[in-house]
Amino acid sequence: MARTTVGVIGGGQLARMMIPPAIELGIDIKVLEEAEGMSAEIAATGVGDYRDLDTVLAFAETVDVVTFDHEHVPPAILRELVARGVAVHPGPDALLYAQDKLQMRAKLTELGLPVPDWAAVEDADQLAAFLADHGGRAVVKTARGGYDGKGVRVVSEPAEADDWFLALAEDGRGGALLVEELVPFRRELAQLVARRPSGEIAAWPVVETIQRDGVCAEVIAPAPGSTGRVAEVAADIARRVADGLGVTGVLAVEMFETDDGRVLINELAMRPHNSGHWSIEGAVTSQFEQHLRAVLDLPLGATEPRADWSVMVNVLGGPAEGTLQDRYPAALAAHPEAKFHGYGKAPRPGRKVGHVTVAGADLDDVVYRARAAAAFFEG
Amino acid sequence: MARTTVGVIGGGQLARMMIPPAIELGIDIKVLEEAEGMSAEIAATGVGDYRDLDTVLAFAETVDVVTFDHEHVPPAILRELVARGVAVHPGPDALLYAQDKLQMRAKLTELGLPVPDWAAVEDADQLAAFLADHGGRAVVKTARGGYDGKGVRVVSEPAEADDWFLALAEDGRGGALLVEELVPFRRELAQLVARRPSGEIAAWPVVETIQRDGVCAEVIAPAPGSTGRVAEVAADIARRVADGLGVTGVLAVEMFETDDGRVLINELAMRPHNSGHWSIEGAVTSQFEQHLRAVLDLPLGATEPRADWSVMVNVLGGPAEGTLQDRYPAALAAHPEAKFHGYGKAPRPGRKVGHVTVAGADLDDVVYRARAAAAFFEG
Numbered sequence: 037m038a039r040t041t042v043g044v045i046g047g048g049q050l051a052r053m054m055i056p057p058a059i060e061l062g063i064d065i066k067v068l069e070e071a072e073g074m075s076a077e078i079a080a081t082g083v084g085d086y087r088d089l090d091t092v093l094a095f096a097e098t099v100d101v102v103t104f105d106h107e108h109v110p111p112a113i114l115r116e117l118v119a120r121g122v123a124v125h126p127g128p129d130a131l132l133y134a135q136d137k138l139q140m141r142a143k144l145t146e147l148g149l150p151v152p153d154w155a156a157v158e159d160a161d162q163l164a165a166f167l168a169d170h171g172g173r174a175v176v177k178t179a180r181g182g183y184d185g186k187g188v189r190v191v192s193e194p195a196e197a198d199d200w201f202l203a204l205a206e207d208g209r210g211g212a213l214l215v216e217e218l219v220p221f222r223r224e225l226a227q228l229v230a231r232r233p234s235g236e237i238a239a240w241p242v243v244e245t246i247q248r249d250g251v252c253a254e255v256i257a258p259a260p261g262s263t264g265r266v267a268e269v270a271a272d273i274a275r276r277v278a279d280g281l282g283v284t285g286v287l288a289v290e291m292f293e294t295d296d297g298r299v300l301i302n303e304l305a306m307r308p309h310n311s312g313h314w315s316i317e318g319a320v321t322s323q324f325e326q327h328l329r330a331v332l333d334l335p336l337g338a339t340e341p342r343a344d345w346s347v348m349v350n351v352l353g354g355p356a357e358g359t360l361q362d363r364y365p366a367a368l369a370a371h372p373e374a375k376f377h378g379y380g381k382a383p384r385p386g387r388k389v390g391h392v393t394v395a396g397a398d399l400d401d402v403v404y405r406a407r408a409a410a411a412f413f414e415g
Numbered sequence: 416m417a418r419t420t421v422g423v424i425g426g427g428q429l430a431r432m433m434i435p436p437a438i439e440l441g442i443d444i445k446v447l448e449e450a451e452g453m454s455a456e457i458a459a460t461g462v463g464d465y466r467d468l469d470t471v472l473a474f475a476e477t478v479d480v481v482t483f484d485h486e487h488v489p490p491a492i493l494r495e496l497v498a499r500g501v502a503v504h505p506g507p508d509a510l511l512y513a514q515d516k517l518q519m520r521a522k523l524t525e526l527g528l529p530v531p532d533w534a535a536v537e538d539a540d541q542l543a544a545f546l547a548d549h550g551g552r553a554v555v556k557t558a559r560g561g562y563d564g565k566g567v568r569v570v571s572e573p574a575e576a577d578d579w580f581l582a583l584a585e586d587g588r589g590g591a592l593l594v595e596e597l598v599p600f601r602r603e604l605a606q607l608v609a610r611r612p613s614g615e616i617a618a619w620p621v622v623e624t625i626q627r628d629g630v631c632a633e634v635i636a637p638a639p640g641s642t643g644r645v646a647e648v649a650a651d652i653a654r655r656v657a658d659g660l661g662v663t664g665v666l667a668v669e670m671f672e673t674d675d676g677r678v679l680i681n682e683l684a685m686r687p688h689n690s691g692h693w694s695i696e697g698a699v700t701s702q703f704e705q706h707l708r709a710v711l712d713l714p715l716g717a718t719e720p721r722a723d724w725s726v727m728v729n730v731l732g733g734p735a736e737g738t739l740q741d742r743y744p745a746a747l748a749a750h751p752e753a754k755f756h757g758y759g760k761a762p763r764p765g766r767k768v769g770h771v772t773v774a775g776a777d778l779d780d781v782v783y784r785a786r787a788a789a790a791f792f793e794g
Contacts (some may be wrong), residue, residue: 040738055434055438055457057435059432060432062759065457079457340752361442363711364440365713368715377440378439378440380550395753
């Protein structure tokens with residue numbers, strides 16, 4: 037019998053968006069959610085703490101392969117799963133690099149992949165030295181726990197990271213902060229690939245991502261005006277990351293396209309990623325279907341775009357009053373061509389509660405429509 | 416608060432295929448399934464008999480609008496729901512015409528819509544008279560309960576319908592059989608539309624359906640070589656049916672394109688239909704998303720095709736041994752461009768257990784690929 041039950045740890049919108057392609061393919065999907073009523077509720081078969089070994093083990097026994105809505109499951113639990121013969125994708129050896137930015141930077145450097153100048157700094161003096169060598173400003177990041185702009189700070193004085201140094205000291209495990217050069221970039225790109233345990237890799241077209249306050253706001257697929265060279269370089273980098281780190285499932289590589297035409301790796305995510313939501317309608321195989329195929333070690337689907345341009349705009353925060361669906365009568369009437377996605381989450385400032393995707397042949401028109409459709413859910 | 420919970424009576428694959436767009440739109444969906452473990456299991460909140468008023472009422476109380484996976488809910492139950500203020504779409508007055516082919520033929524005739532010559536026949540003598548008037552052969556249909564070729568028989572002798580006349584007599588309620596002329600047709604078409612309670616109608620392109628043994632085998636969207644005239648006539652007929660019968664939700668009108676270039680109505684279905692499965696990937700708004708929008712009285716989505724050609728091939732029966740998913744490693748590897756759909760049903764001869772859709776610019780190539788991909792699940 038083929039493996040056909042995927043277990044997802046975490047009940048957020050990424051787990052939610054894996055459910056439609058599972059239903060379509062005829063794959064069973066089960067979700068271990070952190071609390072009742074989360075975004076992926078419809079497929080939830082359990083509620084529990086992913087930091088509790090017994091909870092995770094009990095869930096794993098009900099599925100054929102374990103995968104993730106997020107990267108926060110402790111490495112010790114992942115290793116115990118693997119030791120007990122559970123198929124875990126991505127596995128703990130790969131996930132380590134998504135969980136710890138210092139390990140990630142060290143590994144990418146070892147692999148000869150293009151990254152910004154960086155250093156591990158254990159105190160203000162080491163940070164001061166890096167600043168002095170890099171024009172007096174730099175980006176400081178906590179190695180663990182950051183996302184959507186959290187745990188990232190631009191500093192020009194070493195003292196600006198004192199609280200984080202203090203937290204590291206109090207943590208007792210020691211460790212260091214990651215400091216990186218401020219890259220003068222033209223724009224940000226994201227390259228998504230999927231890799232099967234057996235090694236097959238498929239790459240979508242590189243996309244442009246537009247961030248606001250450190251959070252993804254819009255994605256344009258493919259990245260406009262990306263010369264063949266940039267697209268090739270981006271895909272090549274992501275393939276080398278996937279192979280070099282042994283990633284299974286979807287890998288998102290966030291990149292800077294620098295003012296002088298280089299492509300540097302910014303962040304990694306080893307799961308479906310906001311920069312790939314456009315692929316639900318915009319590609320022959322969406323990132324969510326591909327993730328299921330990859331973690332089940334099934335052959336990967338075609339990644340060709342289904343339209344000249346797809347533009348995705350996040351709904352951040354959502355309506356000040358009521359729900360997303362309260363705005364549907366007006367929004368759907370104005371934009372019959374738009375695809376509306378709601379995550380089943382209550383509106384809250386800054387929260388990702390949904391997104392809108394529009395596809396078409398004229399980029400300016402598509403961008404305009406996607407923004408206009410998403411705007412119905414603001415205010 | 417907007418209405419956001421759709422209740423589906425019946426747990427088959429049509430209910431199943433409503434779940435992905437519900438998840439995507441952020442609409443809650445609940446299914447009353449006939450038995451445990453049915454195709455739409457993941458959204459099932461109850462198991463029970465749709466012929467039992469209390470069961471259906473209890474289910475209806477948990478949702479904002481009731482719709483259907485099939486047309487078999489007894490009219491008396493539907494009327495009781497409406498009497499108690501439940502939103503039911505399509506409503507009992509419309510569904511009557513999908514439940515009773517004699518009522519349907521009479522109503523379409525009254526509306527001046529094009530149908531084959533027909534009559535209600537109560538005994539062999541009346542059938543003999545119809546046969547004598549129509550070249551000695553005709554199609555006899557039971558008024559109720561037929562689908563996928565069941566309850567349909569081509570006869571050339573009145574005695575060939577004796578068992579059905581006997582069944583009608585034993586039923587005690589009396590009634591008649593429907594007899595229709597054998598229409599010399601070039602091919603079969605299907606026109607799908609969706610209609611909201613407020614009256615808005617949206618039509619997809621007319622498609623060609625290829626039946627084998629009375630069961631839909633393949634669908635080509637749009638219908639090849641359909642002149643503008645046929646496409647317009649088909650859409651106009653379906654719109655008139657939807658308006659004239661007060662249909663809400665998706666309406667499928669199966670039609671004959673006759674050898675002499677006319678378009679005649681064959682059958683009606685008031686729900687998503689096999690002839691619209693191509694729209695999941697092939698249209699901007701799929702029939703399943705549109706059905707949800709329509710029954711919630713939300714504005715309808717665009718129905719434009721997303722590719723020049725989409726071809727859907729049913730997986731009928733499925734593998735002689737094992738499951739559909741056992742064939743995925745070979746099928747997905749050979750056809751990365753194909754979209755595979757499994758209904759979570761055990762293989763059984765003749766049973767609809769899944770389908771495959773391929774889209775592209777070259778019709779011959781698309782047909783070939785769709786058939787080849789579906790063939791992996793045979794034998």
